[in-house]
Amino acid sequence: MEYIKSVFDLIFPTKNLCYFCNEDELKIENYICRSCRNNIEIVNKEVFLDSSFISECYYTTIYDRFMKDIIRRYKFNDKSFLYKPLGEILLKTIYEKNLDKKVDLIAFVPSHRRKEAIRGYNQSELLAMFVSKELHIPLLKTLIKSNHTLDQHFLDKEDRKHNLKDVFKVKRKEDVEEKSILLIDDIITSGSTMEECAMELIKNEAKAIFALALTSSRKI
């Protein structure tokens, strides 16, 4: 029996490892341990953006020190594999708000190809891919970021709007026409990123945009 367990551990070395804290634990659920699960405050909250392009906008967890650290590691410390537990977390809001019943496509906030080349991945695309696979709803890849811009987190609210003006483009209008789309990002702060993406999708005759982020540092 011990022998079989050792062989199993060799084949699946990360089976009981928490993706967040790396501890070895038996009660791993959705890739994370009980203690890390307890540290995440799921709120499934609606954000009111005063937008003519977004029908509903939500975030899943409170932006506390724990979440801030997880997102920092996911985006800046090469921990792309965190898309799995974070994708599971997003699904909670999707089911709670019935977003899976409301949309035809899953989209993500694109990053500029230069930024993606440096980071090696787009964190929002990985989340959207995970959600698309779980829900069996097609992934939309037609929204692109055509210019390299300053990172939003260096800017104040007013500059965040101007920074992204006209940078998102739909490559093929026929991909979005008459479609209801779930747009995914990691974090909402001012809401400008979601708004600019949604505007481009609606300009290309998408039917409705539902926005969802893991968390929000916006004061509402």
Ligand SMILES: O=P(O)(O)OC[C@H]1O[C@@H](O)[C@H](O)[C@@H]1O
């Ligand atoms: O546009 P706002 O909501 O202010 O800022 C959020 C964006 O800023 C980036 O760091 C995040 O990845 C997200 O795309």
